[in-house]
Amino acid sequence: MPNEFAVEMKGIAKRFPGIVANDDIHLQVRKGEIHALLGENGAGKTTLMNILFGLYQPDEGEIRIHGQTVKITDPKKAIDLGIGMIHQHFMLVEPYTVLQNIILGAEPRRGVMISYKKALARIGELSDKYGLHVDPHRTIREISVGMQQRVEILKTLYRGADILIFDEPTAVLTPQEIQELMAIMRKLADEGKTIILITHKLKEIMAIADRVTIIRRGRVVDSLPVRDTTAEELAAKMVGRNVSFVIEKKEAQPGETILEIDNLTAFDDRGCQALRGLSLEVRSGEILGIAGVEGNGQRELIEVLTGLRKASSGEIRLRGRAVQNESPRRIAEAKVGYIPEDRQKRGLVLDFCVGENLVLKNYYAPPFCKRGLLRYDEIFGHAAGLIGEYDIRTPDEKTPARALSGGNQQKVIVAREVACEPDLLIATQPTRGLDVGAIEFIHRKLIEQRDKGKAVLLYSLELDEILNLSDRIAVMYEGRIVGILDPRKTNEQEIGLLMSGGHKGEREETA
Amino acid sequence: MTGFVKRLFSESTLIPVVSILIGLILGAVIMLAGHYNPFLAYGSLFAKAFGDMYNFGETIRQITPYIFTGLAVAFAFRTGLFNIGAEGQFIMGAVAAACVGVLLDAPWFLHVPLALAASALAGGLWGSIVGYLKAARGVHEVITTIMLNWIALHAANYIVRTALLEKGMARSKYIQESAWLSSPGLSELFDHARIHYGVLIALALSVLFYYVLWKTRQGYELRAVGFNPDASEYAGINVKSTFVKTMFISGLFAGVGGACEVMGVFHYQTINAAFPGYGLMGIAVALIGRNTAVGVVLGAVLIGVLTYGASGMKFGAGVPEELIHVVIALVIFFVAAGGMVELLIRRFRKKNGTVH
Amino acid sequence: MQMTIWRRRSWMAIIAAVFALTFVLAGCGKSDNNQNNGGQPPETQGGQQNEQTETGSNETSGGEEKQYYVVMVTDVGGVNDNSFNQSAWEGLQQFESEYGAKVDYLQSQSDADYVPNLNQFVKNGADLTWGIGFLMGDAVKQVADQNPDAKLAIIDQVVDAPNVASVTFKEHEGSYLVGVVAGLMTKTNKIGFVGGMEIPVIKRFEAGFTAGVKAVNPDANVIINYTGAFDAPDQGKAAAATLYNDGADIIFHAAGATGDGVFNEGIERKKAGGDVWVIGVDKDQSITFGHDITLTSMMKRVDQAVVQVSADLVNGRFQPGLTELGLAENGVGLPENNPNVPEDVLKQVDEYAQKIVSGEIVVPSE
Structure with a gap:
């Protein structure tokens, strides 16, 4: 029998001055399995995968692919060896079509011309086989993030990858898209592809992975089959101590109304109406969570609230004083704190x-x-x-x-x-891309602010986060609040139903 | 102060230093290929630039405008703006100083500051047109600065021709002696070289540049906008007005530079058929100086010495002056391509690491 | 963080490489250095080396006599400007071969260079230093005042100093004659004039030309276009296109390298079947652009002026003050051969020329 391991990394060490990123790491990934690589941010899992993809050279250790010892000098070599990487931040050319993106750099040629026909046939084959349905003629700009990810997957498959590395693939997806991705990954594995999944989300690992290798501070802590473990055990191994998943919080003591939004309307960057008469109240001493599928006006709402976008009509009152369309500075001085969604770009x-x-x-x-x-x-x-x-x-x-x-x-x-010391703290996706320890810290801080009598407006795409933290949940759909729910009396199904009053694909068509 | 020194000698200073060396060495290689003696050539170049008091004074004269335009470009760079328009701002400053210098009668202690203030205002306003168009209309500053350069050139020529012209000459009348930035005593000291007090103004503005950028609220804001306009907007900084303010200050630097040429070197403003080139050289200076105050001064010294010494090279070693422009171009190329050099080296190292 | 660390490391490598290169090159250079010049300071070396080669080539004619050192500084146009700078340098080279003198030039990169370039020669003992062009007037004046023992000369500008010879030309006289040619030969009665900068010298061209045209063809209309630059062929081309489009069939340019664009536009139109001409300036421009397009040229003998004044110095007749060269002095005029101009037109040109020389016609200069 040929070697059962698709990937073997033995004794890998990688040192940067002052930091040991990888220290004697052993990793064995069987052919056809979904192997999760679990670790906090900075634990060294991305460095390890960058070594596998040829972006870094290890100081020590050896790599075997399908039993053959190899030197992976650069990503091109990795691709030749059948390794593909789906990065967290997509590497797509936005104005190009899906088809053009997939074949970019590996265009089938007839003479000097690109043979799109040949490419189309091959892509059709691949999408049917793995359930990766995309419209090859739409541009990247026009399609949703979930679709873009499929394009990335198709890109690697098109180049003949049979070992796929997913770097935090769910960070940018909606719950529905995550479900779809999971199904695709399962199908890929069933068809004999080997999948390495870099993540720090325990729930995903429990749902889909076959084996999990846990890395902490550059060393392997453990490697075990997922069916033999629990999320709590994995979390403890990852962080190095026991982690509580239940967020402990006292009963909310809502006080006076801090923020009132009245019939607010605003346009998005493309000039389409993003907010269609939205009304909402947030009181001191409570966390109000906004749930919704991405692209239903949440971003525009937050931007209008913080002065980064103009409202076209309606009113925003802070402690009774109208502040809509004031400058970001004036609004901040009116005691509004804002944790932005994109910390590197905005924060x-x-x-x-x-x-x-x-x-x-x-x-x-x-x-x-x-x-x-x-x-x-x-x-x-x-x-x-x-x-x-x-x-x-x-x-x-x-x-x-x-x-x-x-x-x-x-x-x-x-x-x-x-x-x-804000009266109103707006937190948008405050834990996006963070590891368990940091998430815990941020959550505690938000609750602490609530308990100090501040009003907290939380917007997150992680339903769990909304459910766990909020005292009230406002569900947003097509620029309006379509329901206010009590987290103790609702569940994901009910919220999901309200959230999905429409389908993303359709919305884009009308836009 | 230690932070200041550290910033000076951080790795970012290495890129220009190495680039200068590479530029000079490649220039030497070209000379060798042309059967010239590079040592004699560079020797004559430096001998010309520093050989005697006259030439030393003239070298400083040559360096001075580069400091001004270098500061102008560097300052705008700090806000993420690419000011190609230092040339035009320089010209507007020059013509403003010429107007005040020719048309106004005043004692020197009023006349000099008035002329300088007029040039600062003219250069600054000329720059802020760019900032305004960027802020209000989203027009890219590279486009507007290039166009405004031409407008400045011809507007200045028009002003000189209609209001200041010396009959029968292609230049303005002489400015009043009370507006001179040069003094016979200083010139005498340098054997009649046209060195003038503008160099002190240039150095003072360099200090101001550093101070504004690193010590003031305004500097904090414009650096923030330069690094990340989105975060600056979020932080409540008025990004658009920062563009206008930055371009005003940037244009001010260039404008005063233009005034110093008129008030210190020529004592008149010529009708320019083409751009004097100080503004464009300012881009090189800022690039070599990595947009720091001290870097700009050193970059100006380098460019000034090379351009002024070039004729010495021709005179002493027969090397065509044009070659010095090749050397300057090489230096700029390697400064700009610092990252590229770095990549090449990294690639080289990687390859070596994998060969058995 | 990782990136910065990498960066620092690779810089060490670059520096090492540069040092290595420096030593390698230093090695090469040193041997070279030893061969050519034995350890003297570079500046004096350079001068001497120059002198040696010059004397070498002129040994036969030099003899015991003093070897004159006559030099020129160009304006920003540079020595290959196809115009007066080049013409002046050709004059100096002719002077070199005729008198066995040592000649040299420096080019000015900007107008701030005029003074130091003049000084470079003056302080190195040049017997006569030429400033070429109208724009160098102030610089020549300043250097002459500061160095009363030096002798200087200038073309196209009058400098009032006891040690400066000023040479100007009566461009209006020559321009009058090409105006006569244009006035007689135009078919559309529209004639173009493209000037460089609007300065007195160029104004003389314009005034003389217009007067010449009007003298023989009062109905003809001269359209004036100043581009504002002497070094912008693109603007010259655009100006010519405008003039031709307006119906002009002959264009006279006095615009230096800008005029190259006038010629190029004319050549393009000629190839497309257009009946157009260009009148050249300063030199016989048919040599550069061919007889297909060059009707004739208004020659301005800067080279002859340079030779003449320089020779005066050698012969001990150097005269500070103004020399004006017109038709009478052969300072301006048409080329010898004008294959495109009919015999009867040339005859009229000769008649007008005689009237100007005799003073019967006084050509306006502005």
Whole structure:
């Protein structure tokens, strides 16, 4: 019998000055299995997969593919060996069609012309076989994120991959899309493809993986069949201590109304109406969670609330004072804190140091600024305090934010927003892409704010998060609130029904 | 202060230094290929630039405008704006200074500051047109600056021709002596070289550049916008007005530079058939200087010495002056392609690592 | 973080490579250095080396006499400008071969270079330093004042200093004659003039040309177009296209390299069957652009002026002050051969030329 392992990595070590990213890692992946690679952010799982995909060279160790010892010098070599990687951030050319993207760089040619016919036939074959249905003639811009991911998968299959690495594939997907992806992955495995799934989401591993290898601080902690373990056990192995999944929180004590939204309308970037007369109230001492399928106006709502987008009509009142269409600064000064969805794009100036980022919202006010001059001693003193209080792992307050891990970057943002003592804290996808430890921390901070009598508006695409944290859930659909639910009296099915009043594909057609 | 020094000597300073060396070496290779002696050539170049007091003074004169335009370009770069228009801002500053210098009568302690202020305002306003068009209309600054350069060139020529012209000459009348930035004493010291007090203004503005950028609220805002306009908007910074302010300050640097040429070197404004080229060279200076104050001064010194010394190279070693432009181009190329060089080396290392 | 670490490492490699290269090149250079020049400071070396080669080539004619060192500084046009800078350099080269003198030039990259370039020669003991072109007037004046013992000369501009010879041309006289040609030969009665910058020199071209046209053809209309630059062939081409489109069939240009664009537009139209001509300037431009398009040229003998004044220096007759070269002095005029101009037209040109020389006609200069 030929070798049963599709991938074997033996004694892999990779050191960067000051950091041991991988330390004597052994990984064995059987042919045709779904093998999960579990670990916190920075544990070394991405480094390991980058080595497998030829992006890094290991300092020590050997790699065998189907039993053959190989040197993977670059991604091209990896592709030749049948290894494909589906990155977390898609590598697609937006104005190109699905077809053009799939064949990009591997175009079948007839003379100097590209033979689209041949390509189409091959893609049709692949999508039928694995249930990857896409419309090859639409451009990437026009299709949903879930569809884009399918294009990425097709791209690797088209290049003949039989070992597929998925890097955090569900981070950008809606619950429905996650379900569909899971089905696709299962089908791929059943057809003999080998799948390595990088993730820190225990639920997904329990649902789909055959085996799981847990990595912590660059070392393998354990490798075991999923059916022999539980989510709690995996979490403990990953974090190195026991983790509680149940969020402990006291009964909410809702007080006065902080935020009132009245019949709000606004347009999205393409000029389509994104908010269609939305009304909502958030009171002090409660967490209001907004649930909804991505693209139903949540982003526009948050942007209008924070002053980044103009409302076309309606009113927003903070403690009774109308603030719609005021500048972001005026709104922030009206005691609104905002943890943005995209921390690297919106939340931080990555090339600024941690200290400078921690005053991004109030650098212009005393004590940080006097008579137009910044007082760096005050700024760094303030930073040192918050770094301690929020356990931000950084060499010092003068380190660029870029050098921090995702979880610590998010801590910087949360620390900054909370330090401004807002009456209303808006948190959008606050735990997206974070590991269990950081998620726990952020959740605790949000509840802490609630218990201090702040109003918290939470928007997340993770239904679990909404269900666990919220005191009330507002379901958003097509720019309106279609229902307010009590999390104790509802379930995923009921929310899902409200959320899916329409289908994403259709919406885009009408848009 | 230590932070300042650290910033100076961080890795980002290495790229220009190495690029300069590579540029000079490749220039030497080209000379060898043309059967010239590169040592004699570079020797004559530096001898010309520093050989005697006259040439030393002239070298400083040559360096001075590059500091101004380098600062202008670097400042805009810090806000993520590519100011190709330092040329036009320079010209507008020059013509403003010429107007005040020719048409106004005042004692020197009023006349000089007034002329400088007029040029700062003219250059600044010329720059802020770009900032405004970017902020209000979303027009890319590269397009507008290039177009405004031409408008500035011809507008300045028009102003000189109609309001300031010396009859029978292709230039303005001489500016009043009270508006001169040069002094006979200083020139005497440098054997009649046209060195002028503008170099002190340039250095003062470099200090101001550093101070504004790193110590003030305004500098914090414009650096934030430069690094990440989305996050800046989120943080409540008015990104659009920051564009306008930055371009004003950027244009101000260039405009004062233009004034110093008029008030210090020529004492008149010529009708320019073509761009003087200081603004475009400012891009190179900013690039070599990595958009820092000290870097810009050093970059200006480099470019100034090379361009001024070039004729010495021709004179002493017979090497055509044009070759020095090849050297400057190579330096700029390697500074700009710093990342490319880095990649090449990394690739080279990787290959070596896998060969058995 | 990983990236920065990588970066730092690779920089070490680059620096190492650069040092290696430096040493390699230093090795090559050193041997070269030793062969050519024995350890003297570079500047004096350079001068000497130059001198040696120059004397070498002129040994036969040089003899015991003093070897004159006559040099020129170009304006921003450079020495290959197809125009007066080039013409001046050709004059100097002719002077070199006729008188065994040592000649050299420096090109100015910008107008700030004029003074240091002049000074470079003056301070190195040039016997006569030429500033070529109208634009160098102020610089020549300044250098002359600061170096009263040096001798300077300038083309196209009058500099009032006791040690400067100024040479100007009566461009209007020559332009008058090509105006006569154009006025007699136009079929559309529309004639174009493309000027460089609107400065007095070029104004003389325009004024003389217009007067010449009107003298023989009062109905003809001269359309004037100044591009504002001497170094912009693209603008010259655009200006010519406009003029031809407006019905002009002959264009006279006085625009340096900008005029190259006028010729190119004319050549294109000629190829497409158009009946158009261009009148060249400064030199016989049919040599460059051919007889198919060049009707004639208004020659301005900058080269002869340079030779003449330089020779005066050698012969001890150097005269500071203004020399004006017109038709009478053969400073301006038409080329010897004009195959495109009919005999009767040339005859009229000769008649007008005589009237100008005799003073019967005074050509306006502005």
